[in-house]
Amino acid sequence: MLDGVGLTHANGFTALNSVTLAATRGERIAVIGPSGAGKTTLLRLLGAALRPTAGAVSLLDANPWEMSAPELRQLRTRIGVVHQAPPLPPRQRVVTAVLAGRLGQWPLWKSLASLVYPLDIAGAKAALAQLDLGDRLFDRCDRISGGQLQRVGVARVLYQRPELILADEPVSALDPTLAQQAVRVLLRDAEARGATLVASLHAVDLALTEFPRIVGVRDGRIAFDLPSTQVTESLLHELYAAEGAELPTLANEPRFPAHAVDAEAPLPGARCR
Amino acid sequence: MSAAHSLPVSLRDPAARGRVTALLLACIVLWPLLVVAEFKPGALFDAQNLKVTGNFLAAFLPPETGHEFLGYLGRATLETLAIATAGIALAMLLAVPLALLSTRVLNVADIGPGPGQGRAALLHHALRALLTVLRGVPELVWALVFVRVFGLGPAAGVLALGLTYGGMLAKVYAEILESGDTRPARGILEAGGGRVQAMLYGLLPGSAQELTSYTVYRWECAVRASVVMGFVGAGGLGQLMDQAMKMLNGGEASTILLTFLALVLAADLFSGFLRRQVGNAGTHGRVAGVGAGSAAFIGLLGSAVAASFSYLDLGLAALFSRESAGLIGDFLRSFFPPDLSSGWLSKVAYGTVETLAISAVGTLLAVVGGFALALPASGRYGSIALQGARFVLNALRSVPELVWATLTALSVGLGPFAGVLALALHTSGVLGRLFAEALQNAPPPPRDALLDAGARPAAAFLYGTLPEVTPQLIAYTLYRWEMNIRMAAILGFVGAGGLGQLLYFELSLFHYAQASTVIAAMLALSIAVDAASAAIRRRML
Numbered sequence: 001m002l003d004g005v006g007l008t009h010a011n012g013f014t015a016l017n018s019v020t021l022a023a024t025r026g027e028r029i030a031v032i033g034p035s036g037a038g039k040t041t042l043l044r045l046l047g048a049a050l051r052p053t054a055g056a057v058s059l060l061d062a063n064p065w066e067m068s069a070p071e072l073r074q075l076r077t078r079i080g081v082v083h084q085a086p087p088l089p090p091r092q093r094v095v096t097a098v099l100a101g102r103l104g105q106w107p108l109w110k111s112l113a114s115l116v117y118p119l120d121i122a123g124a125k126a127a128l129a130q131l132d133l134g135d136r137l138f139d140r141c142d143r144i145s146g147g148q149l150q151r152v153g154v155a156r157v158l159y160q161r162p163e164l165i166l167a168d169e170p171v172s173a174l175d176p177t178l179a180q181q182a183v184r185v186l187l188r189d190a191e192a193r194g195a196t197l198v199a200s201l202h203a204v205d206l207a208l209t210e211f212p213r214i215v216g217v218r219d220g221r222i223a224f225d226l227p228s229t230q231v232t233e234s235l236l237h238e239l240y241a242a243e244g245a246e247l248p249t250l251a252n253e254p255r256f257p258a259h260a261v262d263a264e265a266p267l268p269g270a271r272c273r
Numbered sequence: 274m275s276a277a278h279s280l281p282v283s284l285r286d287p288a289a290r291g292r293v294t295a296l297l298l299a300c301i302v303l304w305p306l307l308v309v310a311e312f313k314p315g316a317l318f319d320a321q322n323l324k325v326t327g328n329f330l331a332a333f334l335p336p337e338t339g340h341e342f343l344g345y346l347g348r349a350t351l352e353t354l355a356i357a358t359a360g361i362a363l364a365m366l367l368a369v370p371l372a373l374l375s376t377r378v379l380n381v382a383d384i385g386p387g388p389g390q391g392r393a394a395l396l397h398h399a400l401r402a403l404l405t406v407l408r409g410v411p412e413l414v415w416a417l418v419f420v421r422v423f424g425l426g427p428a429a430g431v432l433a434l435g436l437t438y439g440g441m442l443a444k445v446y447a448e449i450l451e452s453g454d455t456r457p458a459r460g461i462l463e464a465g466g467g468r469v470q471a472m473l474y475g476l477l478p479g480s481a482q483e484l485t486s487y488t489v490y491r492w493e494c495a496v497r498a499s500v501v502m503g504f505v506g507a508g509g510l511g512q513l514m515d516q517a518m519k520m521l522n523g524g525e526a527s528t529i530l531l532t533f534l535a536l537v538l539a540a541d542l543f544s545g546f547l548r549r550q551v552g553n554a555g556t557h558g559r560v561a562g563v564g565a566g567s568a569a570f571i572g573l574l575g576s577a578v579a580a581s582f583s584y585l586d587l588g589l590a591a592l593f594s595r596e597s598a599g600l601i602g603d604f605l606r607s608f609f610p611p612d613l614s615s616g617w618l619s620k621v622a623y624g625t626v627e628t629l630a631i632s633a634v635g636t637l638l639a640v641v642g643g644f645a646l647a648l649p650a651s652g653r654y655g656s657i658a659l660q661g662a663r664f665v666l667n668a669l670r671s672v673p674e675l676v677w678a679t680l681t682a683l684s685v686g687l688g689p690f691a692g693v694l695a696l697a698l699h700t701s702g703v704l705g706r707l708f709a710e711a712l713q714n715a716p717p718p719p720r721d722a723l724l725d726a727g728a729r730p731a732a733a734f735l736y737g738t739l740p741e742v743t744p745q746l747i748a749y750t751l752y753r754w755e756m757n758i759r760m761a762a763i764l765g766f767v768g769a770g771g772l773g774q775l776l777y778f779e780l781s782l783f784h785y786a787q788a789s790t791v792i793a794a795m796l797a798l799s800i801a802v803d804a805a806s807a808a809i810r811r812r813m814l
Contacts, residue, residue: 047725048725049725073727073729074727075727076724076727077727079725079726081725081726085718089741090740090741091741092740093288095286096740100728100736100737103726103727103729103732103736104728104729108729111728111729111732115736117292118286121284121285122284138287
């Protein structure tokens, strides 16, 4: 999907350097690596949210940067992103936030009508129920906890039913049990629909036990790309050399408080550093 | 969340019933408001009205540039600025002692409580009541009344500004003093210091910047107000505009409007500059006492005030002669007792309802118009649309409501609908600018995430941006509505309905007893709005 792709920011910082990564339909890949390695940038390139400064991107058999605007929009409706800090307006209700997953597929009149009365309450509830959040349907996003908000972000993508699911640290605000559960929900959904799933994860053990293929990223380059059975302890220690002797796992990983994005959220550019 | 499993959630939106009720209620309230405000958009397109307006607007081009007229214009502009400056100086003269006396934090008797507490509380409440009356009566009403005493000219304008703004400044000064850290002042009082000493050493250091900043902001408002007061004969640009409108001289009117635009924008910029200066002041503590720069600045301010008074040649000394004092006393006595006959009271009550309706419908229209202009002004449709929309917004808000009312009265005839349109036009400019800022400051991630998932820009705006800014938009709208209620009360001076029209009419017939009832109604309305908005703000915080 990515062929020799590089991304250099306007300020001269190179976030990714000639990265090549191919995935077949239905594959499930975990991206791991230390903070600042370029995991988020990689996912944003895969989501057609960033344009590479070098190399070629091909998503779902198409080059997004050679398309007309309507075609690109059509392509984007087939890609779903779970964000680390769910970009949900604090005053929006959970049901509306989940239904917003299909805005790209809905005609404008339906988007408008759904603001007056939610048009697919059952659908939103089914997506939330998979994450044990069915009872939060009509709560406002600023009235639920950070962990719940992060799972609402997951539910939105489940409701969107994209062919390519990109998850950027989707469980960073969840405790180990819930984190594992949420990741399994994503995997099961991808498997059931034959969708491709690429998830960046901070917890190495979660990645190794749940995903068949692991991509290690360090300093904007791909350090290794192996089936999870072939990832050795020494490879991992080398990958995380900058972060000390201990590998980040579910048990010891630092919890990022996920909360509704506010004005202080880092700019997309700043986050890649 | 484990307890949640037992709670079944219905598949029906629990908020739906509330929404439907709110919608129905809004329709039920809005309908009579539209009727009272004589909302007839058709009047805009009435052939006769279109012709009059068209002819008048056609005469706008070219703007009048005759030498003689420009001379008048220059003098009127100077006069407007001088009225504002002298008015603010007078207001401060009034406000400083009133604020000192009425603020609670400087009250020695509260310590303990000590001796004289009852007397102090009485003084406090009496002063607060006086301040409410001073600022509750719009400056235009004071001006109208003073014109009867001092005759046409700037003296009435300066005094009117002094009284209304004095009341406002005193109230806000007292609030600023009370909102800061009051312990230093308390310490000085407890150590036997006096009111003024506690103020200078305990409160001023913490609040000087805010006090100055607010005063400068008020000066900016005074410039706009003094433009308007000319319409009741209190000198300055307004008087010139009034004459041009009465003679349907489009060329002169357009030159005056352009001058308004320039003056208001310049006052905006200058006041912003002054406030930044105040913000930076005192950050390099190298000089003991007042530095050379500050001294020069204070000197400049002082001479500006002195120049304003001498330019206007107010003859205020006459105020203090026994003869004129007697005249004023007689004049004031003629307002009492107010006419409280039931027939007149019901007329005033209807005028009050009409005023409320004008303000509500005008503000609603402005929300629609302001929002429509805020979309391009926030940069959604490229930079050309942005510049264009900004220019329209600036033009709309730099023309005061009362001036708009003279224009709209021409195009839809006299009556409340002219007032509705005037409020809507000016307020669209104000709200549009505030809305655009809110939209620009809305955090982008929610919208961007939706765009990245293939949502249309319109849908991404509705689901990602609008929910972020709605509370802010509502707060701005309520705040403007509050101001518009006061404004609607005086728009009638140029024939745009409401209480103002009643007052203007009765005053021109020298029916002072009736006029005094209307003034009392305006005062009551203003106090009610004050209390309501304070209550709403308390609930929102």
